[in-house]
Amino acid sequence: MAFTKKPVTGMKDILPAEMELRDYVLNLITETYRSFGFSHIETPCMENIGNLCSNQGGENEKLIFKVLKRGEKLKIAEAEREEDVVDFGMRYDLTVPLSRYYSNHQAELSTPFKALQMGPVWRADRPQRGRFRQFVQCDIDILGDPTCLAEIELMQATTTLLGRLGFRGFRVCFNDRRMLKAMASYCGFAEKDFDQVFIILDKMDKIGIDGVAKELAEAGYGEEQARRYLDLFVETEEADDGLAFLGEKLSGVLPEGVAENMATILESVRSSASVDFDLVFDPTLVRGMSYYTGSIFEIKMPELSGSVAGGGRYDEMIGKFTGKPVPACGFSIGFERIITILAEQNFQVPGRAEKKAYLVEKGMSGEGLSRILDRARQERENGRQVFVAWMNKNKKFQKEQLTHEGYGEFEEFFRREWENGQ
């Protein structure tokens, strides 16, 4: 078969400069979450196909790269459907694997279990600019803690991380699925319509309140109902304390304790912040995945559209693997997005070793070379990065290339001088 130079369509090779940045960010993530007591764990990149096609993954289940059966189990000519030839699939997120991992190892893990996962996931999306079919996800989750301490620590740790990456003035938007539902219910929407109503509400920051009103009408909801709903958002926004306002207004519809729980989260995260950011209650925040059961949150940068991190509480998912409910709350950090932002800002990785290049004239004797290498060894032991290479014919170009790669100092070794001298 023919060789192709390009990677698989929609996937990318990573060049040295980007890799250095990625390594730095991955290490900072590990260090930061470790300081909060999170344990770094890993699962295989493949899962049994049944685990991936369980309706937990929403739309992503349509984007699975599936793995062909092998050996005697594979009967291509007789096969009629995909299921006949597939046994595994590439993971499309880290949440399904975490649920499986926890149910497999619960007895060996502490309670609560604070997990950090970083690794590639695959989605067979239509290839498009800036969106890849293999990309790194970074998830942090707290399993086994039903209280708001989980939310608080996730937000505290994640805002600390963003601060250590140099980000300031970002916005953490916070809501609760139960608040969303209570607002809709209060205004007369039926539970069966919630999903559709929330999909429309989710567009608020793009199409504005009038746009939402229009779409609700188009979807067939009564004008009176929609008006009442949207007024509630306006009143909330105008209130001194929107959360307290809604807590009172929705009493009887909103489950007891939800508003108080949210208030505790807001208060604790704000008072233990290690960096400057806004934490706001945002009643229009929806988050797409159907598995969220409580808090939901998202972090946005003022200068960018979209979010750099998001997550929420999903108390019912892990129970599907373990058989008994396990409360869970997690954040997914947009690793690739952060890398893109930092690269665009021309972020300089701090604490890099001094980079020095030795250029050696061709034909240097073995003995001369040994002495050069020994000198390089000593410099490396003193913390320098030393690149040793033969002097190319076009030495000027060679030095330019190395300068471009960050080599700031050059030492040249010529046969005659080096072999006779020193």
Place this chain on the structure above:
Amino acid sequence: MAFTKKPVTGMKDILPAEMELRDYVLNLITETYRSFGFSHIETPCMENIGNLCSNQGGENEKLIFKVLKRGEKLKIAEAEREEDVVDFGMRYDLTVPLSRYYSNHQAELSTPFKALQMGPVWRADRPQRGRFRQFVQCDIDILGDPTCLAEIELMQATTTLLGRLGFRGFRVCFNDRRMLKAMASYCGFAEKDFDQVFIILDKMDKIGIDGVAKELAEAGYGEEQARRYLDLFVETEEADDGLAFLGEKLSGVLPEGVAENMATILESVRSSASVDFDLVFDPTLVRGMSYYTGSIFEIKMPELSGSVAGGGRYDEMIGKFTGKPVPACGFSIGFERIITILAEQNFQVPGRAEKKAYLVEKGMSGEGLSRILDRARQERENGRQVFVAWMNKNKKFQKEQLTHEGYGEFEEFFRREWENGQ
């Protein structure tokens, strides 16, 4: 479909303690090779299936996990053969991807290019103890340097790494495919038989010289020929300087400069060593892959069977992608094997942060909790790892669990005291 708790057969979940060790070793590898001027790079885990089935991968090509086509391109019911339904495959090594990467990006990379790759590879082996179907490979390669400087630096860097991991007294075995061929040719074996002869020779350390003689006879080679061949190994071993002995003995058969090149490598690596190890010329060293064209090497630990690293020069492989020859030499480090050895030795990761756990009585007020979290923040800023959790009913068990995870200090926060005091 049903959920399964276990990972895909033959693949493994990684628990926190092992992950901490893996992170440490991966970082040490990156740091060490960076100090030698190697650039860390990455390629996607999938390759176009044509690149993987190109006879470069030897037996591994039979072990590919193949990826099903998607959407309209997939016509299961009409398909007759695997090729009809497959477009990508999981990489089984890092050498084929590196060759593709280099041919794709050569213009953006310096010459010579020193690459470090670390990442998972997949082989659909029959599952067996201690052998996994997804495992991390770690490869270092120097592309574009046809001289022995590449071999010397690879050995210098890799022995430095092993030294930094605490290994001492290991053995680096070194040979050259051209030396192997010259010895066989000198003794009258035909070139077409070399592969088979070398496969038998490769068993020397398992079955001894008599075993090799027996197998050569069974394979139909003349007694005289086999005797001459094995005598040559004995004479070499008995010589003061086996390499010099062969260099002289094989003159006319061995290409010019090979023995001298080997001698330079031995001399330079020995004289620039940063740790105690043996570097030996081993004329029985074969290395399986057919793509090697010159030097071959392998690192063994006295107390273990098998090798922890191995590699060689493969000057003709990358040219198959680029269209013009690119000299190349590389080492593959047995990452998983090193992890297993260190875990068995109960290796303690150095420089770990002090680990402290805060246990908080349930029902603590929001204000009380905020003060606890703020205290944790301060301790973390001072370099400590602080785990905050609610006090479980069985506090003794909770502490035991945390102690097992390395938490050496506990602080308990009781409502009454904490909320009134301080």
